Amino acid sequence: MAIVLGENQYGKAENRVVRIDRGLDDDEAHRITDLNVSVALSGDMADTHLTGANDKVLATDTQKNTVFAFARDGIGEIEAYGLRLARHFVDSQESIHHSTVSIESYPWTRLGHHSFSRSGEGTRTAVVSYDGVKAQVTGGIKDLTVLNSTGSEFWGFPRDRYTTLGETTDRILATAVSATWRFAVEDTDWAKVYEAARDSLLEAFADTHSLSLQQTLYAMGTRVLETVPELDEVSLSLPNKHHFLVDLEPFGLDNPGEVFFAADRPYGLIEGTVRREA
Missing domain, CATH: 3.10.270.10 (Urate Oxidase;)
Known part of the structure; x- marks a missing residue:
């Protein structure tokens, strides 16, 4: 050999x-x-x-x-x-x-x-x-940290003997957005495209009542392509920055959705690409 x-x-x-x-x-x-x-x-x-x-x-x-x-x-x-x-x-x-x-x-x-x-x-x-x-140009952004303090749910997922996560209709949704976008043209107003794509990501994150982070990802990618015709596709990587409600009952206190523990790891990682159909 x-x-x-x-x-x-x-x-x-x-x-x-x-x-x-x-x-x-x-x-x-x-x-x-x-x-x-x-x-x-x-x-x-x-x-x-x-x-x-x-x-x-x-x-x-x-x-x-x-x-x-x-x-x-x-x-x-x-x-x-x-x-x-x-x-x-x-x-x-x-x-x-x-x-x-x-x-x-x-x-x-x-x-x-x-x-x-x-x-x-x-x-x-x-x-x-x-x-x-031929030249190929990919733009993007990373470490764009965003958070919705409500307007996010997660329920209806499969349960087995190892499932402990409870269903929720009101949770914090936070992530650090990493996005890349592929240009359909080689020469354009790079700054204008960047600003429009970044603004679209932020607007879609804020506007979407999320039933899953996957749904939010698709909404964000779709908004970018709808807003910026110079782009062919958008790829997103969204780590789920989990926030867990702290149990204050041992101290004789209630916690009506106000005090959370922000966990840094492990975390869910949601990734996907949204592209224009040929």
Whole structure:
């Protein structure tokens, strides 16, 4: 039985890039862009695995330097920045046939002309892949924490000898949304799409009287596609952040749905994709 090299890639992961746009003069407020950028490259890399020859290997340190150098010309929207980087690595290196650039953008809230605080509005994400001919762009958001204090039920599920969970028609529903969306077009108003998709997720979460987190997931994905025609599909990962009513009877106290224990693990994890039908 022969032993052969399978799929492989390499790159420079988690390059932390912070750019300060200072404006045209001292009176213009500063703008901060805070990114985590990872690069993964693949192609004609067999020699370095089999013999150790590095003549086709673009050093990961070079990749890191490229990430910073491209930021010098301005970052703009992360999808556009990722496209510039992904195309550069493939088009400039004969041995590189495919590149993937993954970006996380951390939000900051302005406090003044040059002062900021780190906000909790979710982390914007983008993944750009390029094979020398076609680019594919995926946008998204993660760590968008949301909670409905009522308007959520869960009942009618199967029961067996291991079931202890009680049915409920009124519970807290909380999750940290991770969503990715695939663009139907390569060039668009990236910022406008991001804002519209994020707003749609939040609105659908708030508007949906939930009988299950799965139902909420589908409602959120559907709302995004109905609102943003530039997108083909939305994938969501929703951890169920359980809140359990605390039993205060041992202390001679009632608990009319007011005091809860927020459990961090284990948790239910609901995942799914909503797409346009061809």
